[in-house]
Amino acid sequence: MVDKRVPVKMEGTDFTQIFIAVFVVVITLVIIALYKRSKSSRRGILLTGLCDSGKTLIFSQLIHNKNVQTHTSIKENIANYISSNNGVLKVVDIPGHERLRNKFFDQHKEVTKGIVYVVDSSTLTQDIRDAAEFLYNILIDPVIQKNRPNLLILCNKQDQTFAKGGSAIKSIFEKELNTLRITKSSQLESVDPNVKNAAKLGNSNEDFDFAALPMKVDIAESYAFHKNGMVDIEGLKKWLARQV
Ligand SMILES: Nc1nc2c(ncn2[C@@H]2O[C@H](COP(=O)(O)OP(=O)(O)OP(=O)(O)O)[C@@H](O)[C@H]2O)c(=O)[nH]1
Ligand SMILES: [Mg+2]
Numbered sequence: 001m002v003d004k005r006v007p008v009k010m011e012g013t014d015f016t017q018i019f020i021a022v023f024v025v026v027i028t029l030v031i032i033a034l035y036k037r038s039k040s041s042r043r044g045i046l047l048t049g050l051c052d053s054g055k056t057l058i059f060s061q062l063i064h065n066k067n068v069q070t071h072t073s074i075k076e077n078i079a080n081y082i083s084s085n086n087g088v089l090k091v092v093d094i095p096g097h098e099r100l101r102n103k104f105f106d107q108h109k110e111v112t113k114g115i116v117y118v119v120d121s122s123t124l125t126q127d128i129r130d131a132a133e134f135l136y137n138i139l140i141d142p143v144i145q146k147n148r149p150n151l152l153i154l155c156n157k158q159d160q161t162f163a164k165g166g167s168a169i170k171s172i173f174e175k176e177l178n179t180l181r182i183t184k185s186s187q188l189e190s191v192d193p194n195v196k197n198a199a200k201l202g203n204s205n206e207d208f209d210f211a212a213l214p215m216k217v218d219i220a221e222s223y224a225f226h227k228n229g230m231v232d233i234e235g236l237k238k239w240l241a242r243q244v
Contacts, residue, residue, distance in 0.1 A: 044111040049118035051096035054156040057224040059093040087244020122160035132176035148215040159223040178208035
């Protein structure tokens, strides 16, 4: 009888393919692990916004549960915050002063998981130019664009009679950011016609809309002080619980 079994040939190329496949899997796993590690090491929450918007009082209410007499901050306040679902976040209250805010923002932006942009809802109409420009500069920051931390626009001082509500503030910002985006990109184009899209924020073919940004944007209302002694920072606390 003739043995019809054909010997299995293990050619060199088979081993090479197996080796490449294993190598690709290992590299992918290492990249995933590094990405997860870098994400979990980002647990910073930045309280930022113009001077006097209430960041330090909010920080005090959040961390120490008490009202304090505040003064214009000249340095940041940092503390761990345990959320209602037992997550630990590092909250950083950044001074709003024009000369200081960029320095402190730059120091903490790499580890930022979420940004709370605090607004004085009772004076926003007067301060909208500054408030929108500051927010714009945060949004176009290359580190922020890379890490895409979540953003909460916290409409503070809701105890004040003429405070604007959250949805009105959202529209006011969107309108001003739309104008800013047009001005900034034409300024840049006049310097260098090749940087047409440098100031691109969201979809520049349409009116500015927070929903078109790569990060998740939420709006909440708060008051960190009320003459009747009450405080409402529940919207902020709920948002923080979603960041852990
Ligand atoms: N009525 C009212 N006053 C508030 C509220 N939150 C803060 N304030 C007051 O607003 C003033 C400014 O508050 P701060 O917390 O110092 O403001 P900030 O944003 O830290 O200001 P900078 O440190 O200068 O950036 C203080 O007199 C606070 O008591 C609020 O919700 N309602
Ligand atoms: Mg302060």
